[in-house]
Amino acid sequence: MPLLKTFAAVAIATFVGHSLAVPVVPHPSVANDLVLTPENTLSETNPYRNGPHRNGHKIPASSNSAEELSVSVYNNLQSDSMNAYVTGLDPNGILVCLTPGGSWFAPKANGSISGIIPQIITEDIAIPMGDYGTNTSFTIPSYVQSARIWFADGHLKFYTGLNATGYLTLVEPSPSNQHDPSANVNWGFVELTTNSDGLTVNLSYVDFVGLPLGIKVQGSNGTQTALGVPADAVSSICSALSAQASSDGQPWDKLCISDSSGNALRVIAPYDYIQQNPGAFASYWTRYISQVWAKYSTTPLTIDTQAAAGLVNCTTLGNSTLTCDGDNRPYERPSAGDIFGCNTGPFAIEETDNDVHRAVVPRLCAAFDRSTFLLRGGNVQPSLDSSHYYTTSPTDYYSKIVHEQEVDGRGYAFAYDDVNPPDDDGSNASGLLNDPDPSLLSITIGGPTS
Known part of the structure; x- marks a missing residue:
């Protein structure tokens, strides 16, 4: 991270x-x-x-x-x-x-x-x-x-x-x-x-x-x-976000900041926009989260911790929480701000959390941000390479568009951009x-x- x-x-x-x-x-x-x-x-x-x-x-x-x-x-x-x-x-x-x-x-x-x-x-x-x-x-x-x-x-x-x-x-x-x-x-x-x-x-x-x-x-x-x-890059990202806003009605275009002459100055991340506009993107992930919860109520979700805990199985319980084997506490349904920021709600890591929880959080949030849960092979996280990221809507279009602008595809666009499958080809989207x-x-x- x-x-x-x-x-x-x-x-x-x-x-x-x-x-x-x-x-x-x-x-x-x-x-x-x-x-x-x-x-x-x-x-x-x-x-x-x-x-x-x-x-x-x-x-x-x-x-x-x-x-x-x-x-x-x-x-x-x-x-x-x-x-x-x-x-x-x-x-x-x-x-x-x-x-x-x-x-x-x-x-x-x-x-x-x-x-x-x-x-x-x-x-x-x-x-x-x-x-x-x-x-x-x-x-x-x-x-x-x-x-x-x-x-x-x-x-x-x-x-x-x-x-x-x-x-x-x-x-x-x-x-x-x-x-x-x-x-x-x-x-x-x-x-x-x-x-x-x-x-x-x-x-x-x-x-x-x-x-x-x-x-x-x-x-x-x-x-x-x-x-x-x-x-x-800033003007190109703003153009792409404006087109996305026209497509799905979400305030992607409002992430763009212009100078007094109307020239694109910077683009802020969705999480930062939500902090100032709490109602923004409120229902954006709602249907997708329900689909994820429904799928993993009957099909185990496997988290590859890539650490001593190895493969950890998780399941959802009705409409409430997702629980993982060996984890010290369950995960509530995230909000849009939780998904974009990866550090609040179910993705906030507490001092008392065990190693399993600390390994599950980044992999869960990365899968939401990249929208890979419902793809073929998405029942194991992380397992899909970057060609599968941001391929279905809803997704984090800010992160998707930023990565498209990066000359070599490298540079953190969200907090857990360093989550990669264990058999990754060596590419590092984080730019670290x-x-x-x-x-x-x-x-x-x-x-x-x-």
Whole structure:
């Protein structure tokens, strides 16, 4: 699953919702209108809350060169106003931002208390990128976890505050809040973690598609790539979603955000749209869920956990729950939001859940998202290859269309895009790259070069 789903993130204020219209045009505002969710907040994990880092200061780079990561960025976007930002948690669990000088900066709380309006980071953390057709290099000076390298055609605004337990929290730009202070900026990010096990990096479209990015890792495993989407991906996705909305009457077209000139700026995921419009897609999956429940009341559904539990048989009980052998609790019927998000309702994983439950959840949600339960062979999950995904309606057309736009078909389009059958041919739809000894992370802005 994408790194963003593992972030130690805690919301620090009440969600502020804004209904969307067609066309959806951002109206940037101030910190009062920030939308704070687990997807755009990152909290420190260091319990030492009153140390000097609270005052905001530079953190020396590690003296161990093995902890450094070299990054090279190629600007394939015809813009001379590109900036990069690097945020994450250092090895001590302290929030850090990379400065243009190459050192970590630990933001301060600015006197905030829990629930109070977050305060903007005023330190210069924008790393200027070269003009169109040029490369820019910088170094991430030490191990970092739950990190993002952000790219923006212009400037992004980041904020800090304290969460309910008193931990310093970074408030990041939100792609779905049209009143976010960075709403008019074309931006995107790459997610990564570096530690003694090496580098893990991925492209994620779980929440939105924005500024096109591609990644390449060179290291002990050779060269690995996830090329991302082409330069015109956002407008192409919006056209396809508009056609789908005309076909089935669902609000796919409202996932598209335009700038003040009417140009497509970004596309948000269905789950994020539902958070602001709770009635959206409400009945979209209802008939399909009933068909799944009916089929597996008489035919066992086998979940291949691809782990110690092996093959687990599941059955539905009437119109209520689905139960699986060895699982610590059953599964209620999901809502549309549950299916699109994979982290609520029956797909929410609790701390007390056993290994069987933790293995079943991603495979169940992936099968719903890709609509493979009722296909021939769908009684074993996962068992069908990607040629069977999104072939019947209802399905997650956002995910389907995003994957169609990906140059090499790689990049998370929903949370469990890394669920694959055990005899998969080696393709990886998630776009996650690993290397135990990376020598260079290369990133392309603005779509792959020809």
